[in-house]
Amino acid sequence: MPRKDITSGNWAVAEAMRQINPDVVAAYPITPSTDIPMRFSEFVADGLVDTNLVTVESEHSAISACVAASVSGARVMTASSANGVALMHEIFPIAASYRAPIVFGLVNRSLGAPINIHCDHGDSMAERDSGWIHIYCEDGQEVYDTTIMAVRIAEQKDVLLPIFVCQDGFITSHCFEPIEFMDDDVVRKFIGERDPLFPLLDVDNPVAYGSLVLTDYYFEIKRQQVEAMKHVEKAYLDVAAEFAKITGRNYPLVDKYRTEDADYIMVIMSSAAGASKETVDRLREKGHKVGCLRIRLFRPFPAKVIVDALKGAKAIAVCDRAASLGAPAPLFTEIKGALYDAGIHIPANTYVYGLGGRDFFPHNAEEAFMDLINKKMSPEERYLGLRE
Amino acid sequence: MAVKLKDLITKERAMRQGHRMCPGCGAPTVVQQALLAIEQPVVITAATGCLEVSTTIYPYNSWSVPFLHTAFENAGANVSGIEAAYVALKKRGKIKKDIKFIAFGGDGGTYDIGLQSLSGAAERGHDFTYICYNNQGYMNTGAQRSSATPKGASASTSPAGTVIPGKIQKPKDLTAIMAAHHIPYVAQTTIFNPMELIEKIKRAVETPGPAFVNVLAPCVLFWRLEPSMQREICKLAVETRFWPIYEVIDGEWKLGYKPKKFAPVEEFLKPQGRFKHLMKGETGKKIIEDLQKDIEEEWNYVLKLCGETWEPQS
Ligand SMILES: Cc1ncc(C[n+]2csc(CCOP(=O)(O)OP(=O)(O)O)c2C)c(N)n1
Ligand code: SF4
Numbered sequence: 227m228p229r230k231d232i233t234s235g236n237w238a239v240a241e242a243m244r245q246i247n248p249d250v251v252a253a254y255p256i257t258p259s260t261d262i263p264m265r266f267s268e269f270v271a272d273g274l275v276d277t278n279l280v281t282v283e284s285e286h287s288a289i290s291a292c293v294a295a296s297v298s299g300a301r302v303m304t305a306s307s308a309n310g311v312a313l314m315h316e317i318f319p320i321a322a323s324y325r326a327p328i329v330f331g332l333v334n335r336s337l338g339a340p341i342n343i344h345c346d347h348g349d350s351m352a353e354r355d356s357g358w359i360h361i362y363c364e365d366g367q368e369v370y371d372t373t374i375m376a377v378r379i380a381e382q383k384d385v386l387l388p389i390f391v392c393q394d395g396f397i398t399s400h401c402f403e404p405i406e407f408m409d410d411d412v413v414r415k416f417i418g419e420r421d422p423l424f425p426l427l428d429v430d431n432p433v434a435y436g437s438l439v440l441t442d443y444y445f446e447i448k449r450q451q452v453e454a455m456k457h458v459e460k461a462y463l464d465v466a467a468e469f470a471k472i473t474g475r476n477y478p479l480v481d482k483y484r485t486e487d488a489d490y491i492m493v494i495m496s497s498a499a500g501a502s503k504e505t506v507d508r509l510r511e512k513g514h515k516v517g518c519l520r521i522r523l524f525r526p527f528p529a530k531v532i533v534d535a536l537k538g539a540k541a542i543a544v545c546d547r548a549a550s551l552g553a554p555a556p557l558f559t560e561i562k563g564a565l566y567d568a569g570i571h572i573p574a575n576t577y578v579y580g581l582g583g584r585d586f587f588p589h590n591a592e593e594a595f596m597d598l599i600n601k602k603m604s605p606e607e608r609y610l611g612l613r614e
Numbered sequence: 615m616a617v618k619l620k621d622l623i624t625k626e627r628a629m630r631q632g633h634r635m636c637p638g639c640g641a642p643t644v645v646q647q648a649l650l651a652i653e654q655p656v657v658i659t660a661a662t663g664c665l666e667v668s669t670t671i672y673p674y675n676s677w678s679v680p681f682l683h684t685a686f687e688n689a690g691a692n693v694s695g696i697e698a699a700y701v702a703l704k705k706r707g708k709i710k711k712d713i714k715f716i717a718f719g720g721d722g723g724t725y726d727i728g729l730q731s732l733s734g735a736a737e738r739g740h741d742f743t744y745i746c747y748n749n750q751g752y753m754n755t756g757a758q759r760s761s762a763t764p765k766g767a768s769a770s771t772s773p774a775g776t777v778i779p780g781k782i783q784k785p786k787d788l789t790a791i792m793a794a795h796h797i798p799y800v801a802q803t804t805i806f807n808p809m810e811l812i813e814k815i816k817r818a819v820e821t822p823g824p825a826f827v828n829v830l831a832p833c834v835l836f837w838r839l840e841p842s843m844q845r846e847i848c849k850l851a852v853e854t855r856f857w858p859i860y861e862v863i864d865g866e867w868k869l870g871y872k873p874k875k876f877a878p879v880e881e882f883l884k885p886q887g888r889f890k891h892l893m894k895g896e897t898g899k900k901i902i903e904d905l906q907k908d909i910e911e912e913w914n915y916v917l918k919l920c921g922e923t924w925e926p927q928s
């Protein structure tokens with residue numbers, strides 16, 4: 227029987243990891259993700275899992291050990307945030323290129339300086355071209371469910387890519403909320419066993435990972451990664467459909483909240499969608515036709531479903547919890563690109579909010595919606611909740 | 615069990631012909647000799663550097679055994695990850711064989727940028743052997759100085775100029791640093807006698823837990839050395855005590871070679887173009903004196919730890 231517990235986003239990941247019982251976890255402490263390996267260490271210490279936990283001396287070594295273990299044939303998980311993620315940067319594209327299906331609990335935190343432990347998406351956005359799958363979650367339940375689905379998506383043979391399961395630092399990672407957990411045996415049956423392709427440890431069929439590939443082949447190998455990314459949407463939808471059958475919980479590529487007939491749509495990611503949806507309800511009561519589109523799958527970018535959701539709108543507000551200093555914010559750039567490709571020109575405002583953990587309140591969402599409703603449109607970047 | 619070269623020579627090579635290291639390079643000699651010693655199946659990982667780039671130029675590959683390279687500073691973490699996967703999969707019955715894990719790193723990838731990851735791997739006690747092929751500088755990127763480069767050597771980022779006579783600092787003592795990790799096996803050697811290296815690596819690999827072996831291995835380009843002099847220059851490094859040979863087995867220091875006679879450091883320096891500028895002028899003379907002084911200090915330090923004395927014949 228599924229059970230409900232009051233727990234945090236971090237502990238939900240740890241609980242999923244307990245049920246997944248990966249072969250290897252290599253991790254290093256950093257706020258706010260460190261609860262995940264801490265909790266998991268207790269499971270190891272109490273014999274609830276028999277994972278080989280490698281308590282490395284840095285995040286660089288954590289991800290290096292994860293890549294090595296993954297290409298060796300092991301099922302591998304880890305977690306990190308901010309500076310830890312940045313320190314791993316060099317190894318992320320290597321993980322993707324070696325097609326290492328690592329599942330990574332990424333707890334979003336702003337990058338220094340100034341040093342700050344609270345949430346924004348600057349850390350994961352800096353990795354958006356590393357070749358990993360990125361999924362952003364709104365709440366603890368979604369984090370738990372996505373962590374379990376991620377194992378299957380990452381390991382699918384025509385995908386074989388590492389995957390970030392992102393949640394908002396503190397807001398989700400440390401917030402205690404009721405979460406429904408699946409039974410252990412249901413999880414184990416759902417994820418199955420890893421069946422690695424070309425494992426390094428198959429000494430009878432030796433393979434080399436990490437060759438020097440020069441001008442004659444590098445490009446072709448990168449092209450194969452492009453192809454792998456193209457398979458992700460289908461893999462995701464298949465896994466999500468199977469998951470929904472078991473749990474009744476549905477996770478489409480994007481979360482459409484009252485967008486069907488909406489004239490004005492806010493596009494947002496992760497926990498701030500809560501305040502946005504709440505605002506949608508209140509403005510709907512006042513007769514405004516507004517909606518919220520939350521992007522779950524960010525890499526690969528599901529342009530088609532996004533365009534489908536937005537194409538009927540009169541104006542949109544794209545809210546980024548990350549800035550791209552000197553250029554338009556990342557989500558905004560992607561959305562504009564998707565609309566342009568579809569030949570759709572919808573007036574769009576761009577908002578940056580929540581940097582360094584600045585709260586995003588319903589009144590901030592309302593401000594953006596009212597700009598759309600009052601036709602206060604401009605290509606200038608605006609800021610929600612900022613003192614100027 | 616004593617190893618016989620005659621029995622080993624017919625063994626299939628883990629690293630085969632066709633690699634693109636320079637003729638006379640010490641690194642492939644280290645690899646060939648080291649891997650001859652191992653009876654079990656091996657999995658190799660290597661840090662970025664001459665060895666890695668020259669043996670894996672896609673679509674070719676010189677390795678007949680599994681090989682992993684990811685980056686420059688993480689051979690210690692890579693070997694940790696491979697061994698961790700092996701332990702986990704073996705426990706779960708998915709792997710049956712006994713496999714040995716070897717990491718190769720150049721001196722740059724070991725003394726400098728990879729020291730942290732090696733130190734972490736050693737502290738955690740994974741079962742692996744780390745072999746540093748030490749050519750005393752960053753060769754793959756063009757003979758820059760590393761913290762293994764000897765004092766006085768002219769390297770591309772410590773060139774012998776009209777004011778500064780090559781590298782000013784003396785190298786760090788990495789072998790002693792690794793011994794200070796109190797791991798079960800640490801050794802320092804070079805490629806002056808194949809059986810010497812083969813036996814040391816065999817011991818390293820068969821010792822459960824971390825093992826570290828620092829092997830001086832000439833780079834003909836940086837050292838500006840006749841390729842045919844590979845073995846001879848290593849022999850001179852040992853005879854001049856520039857590179858003492860020893861093991862530290864479970865904390866016991868054991869001297870591996872005592873030269874019969876005193877040989878001045880110049881004998882090691884002279885065949886090498888990287889020290890040519892020291893052979894004339896007062897500054898050069900002073901540096902050679904310093905080098906000799908450092909040798910005596912280091913030698914006495916090693917002798918003391920090994921509980922040995924040395925009386926050279928005159
Ligand atoms: C993070 C990083 N910094 C720098 C480099 C460039 N680099 C590649 S190999 C190398 C030098 C390798 O020196 P060493 O480890 O001594 O091996 P050798 O080439 O001498 O065999 C350098 C600096 C790199 N690949 N990665
Ligand atoms: S440059 Fe030096 S280290 Fe590199 S292959 Fe040539 S001789 Fe060997």
Ligand SMILES: [Mg+2]
Nearest residue numbers: 720721751753
């Ligand atoms: Mg070197």
